[in-house]
Amino acid sequence: MSIMTPEGLAGLIFLFLAAVTLAGALIAASTVRLPRAVAGLALSFTGLAGIFYFLNSPFVALMEMLIYVGAVCVAIVFAIMMADPGVEKGASSRATAIPAGFSAALGALFAAGLIVLARNTMWPPPAARLNDGSVIQVGHGLITTYSMVFELISIVLLMAIIGALVLARKGRDPE
Amino acid sequence: MNFLALANHMESYLVLGALLFGVGIYGMMLRRTLIGMMISGELILAAAALNFMTFSRFLAPDPVTGRIFTLFIMGIAAAEAAIGMSIIIAVYRNYKSVETDQVAELNG
Known part of the structure; x- marks a missing residue:
C-alpha cells in the first residue's frame, strides 16, 4: 500500500x-x-x-x-x-524497595503474555451486525437497555462527590 | 508485513492495549508516591477501555455495548480520581507526606 x-x-x-x-x-x-x-x-x-x-x-x-x-x-x-x-525519592533508601528492573520485567511479562494470547487466539467474526454503533444508537442504548446502569452510575458519581467532600473536609483547621 | 495496513487489524489494537497495561503495571510497581500509583492505575483502566472498544468494533454483533461500557469505565475512573484525590489530601494532612513508605502505620 x-x-x-x-x-x-x-x-x-x-x-x-x-x-x-x-x-x-x-x-x-x-x-x-x-x-x-x-x-x-x-x-x-x-x-x-x-x-x-x-x-x-x-x-x-x-x-x-x-x-x-x-x-x-x-x-x-x-x-x-x-x-x-x-x-x-529513589528506591535506594528502603530495604524492602522493589527494584526498577523487577518492575520492568513484570510489566514486560504481563504485556508479552497478553500479546501472545491476542495473536494466537482465533477470534470469530460476528455473524451479523445489528447496527453501526452511531451516536444515535448509543443514545438509544443508554435510555433503553442500559437505563438502569446509567442511573446507577449517576448515583456512584453523586456518592463520589459527597465522599470526596467528607474525606477532604475532615481534619481541616477551624477558622 | 505492511505497516500502513495495521489500522485495519484487530491484533494491532490488542497489542497496543497489552503494552499500555504492561506500562501501567510497571509504573504501579515503580512509583513511591500515592499520586504516581494513581496515574499508573489510570493507564491500566485506559488499556481495559481500549480492549472494550476494539472488541466492540471488530467482534461484537452489537457495537453499542462496548461503547457504553467504555463510557461507564470513564465515569468510574472520574469517580475514582475524585475519591483518590481526597484520600491523598487526608493522608497528607495526617502524615505530611504522600510517600508510600512513610504511610506505614494504621493508627493515624
Whole structure:
C-alpha cells in the first residue's frame, strides 16, 4: 500500500497515534517529577482518543478528551498542588524497595503474555451486525437497555462527590 | 508485513492495549508516591477501555455495548480520581507526606 493513498495516510496517522500513546504512557510511568508524569498521562490519553477515532467512534473519542484529559488529569494536578510531593525519592533508601528492573520485567511479562494470547487466539467474526454503533444508537442504548446502569452510575458519581467532600473536609483547621 | 495496513487489524489494537497495561503495571510497581500509583492505575483502566472498544468494533454483533461500557469505565475512573484525590489530601494532612513508605502505620 502506497503512502500517497488515503488508506496509506490513515495508516501512517494510526502508527503516529499509537507511538504518541505509548510514549505518553512511558513518560507517565517513569519520570521522576510528578507534574511531568501528569503531562505524559494527558499526552497518552490524547493519542488514545485518536485511536478511538480509528475504531469508528468519534463520540467516545470526544468523551475521552473531555473526561480523561479535561477532568481526571486536572484532578490529579490539583492533588499534586495540594500534597506537593516534589521529586520522588529513589528506591535506594528502603530495604524492602522493589527494584526498577523487577518492575520492568513484570510489566514486560504481563504485556508479552497478553500479546501472545491476542495473536494466537482465533477470534470469530460476528455473524451479523445489528447496527453501526452511531451516536444515535448509543443514545438509544443508554435510555433503553442500559437505563438502569446509567442511573446507577449517576448515583456512584453523586456518592463520589459527597465522599470526596467528607474525606477532604475532615481534619481541616477551624477558622 | 505492511505497516500502513495495521489500522485495519484487530491484533494491532490488542497489542497496543497489552503494552499500555504492561506500562501501567510497571509504573504501579515503580512509583513511591500515592499520586504516581494513581496515574499508573489510570493507564491500566485506559488499556481495559481500549480492549472494550476494539472488541466492540471488530467482534461484537452489537457495537453499542462496548461503547457504553467504555463510557461507564470513564465515569468510574472520574469517580475514582475524585475519591483518590481526597484520600491523598487526608493522608497528607495526617502524615505530611504522600510517600508510600512513610504511610506505614494504621493508627493515624
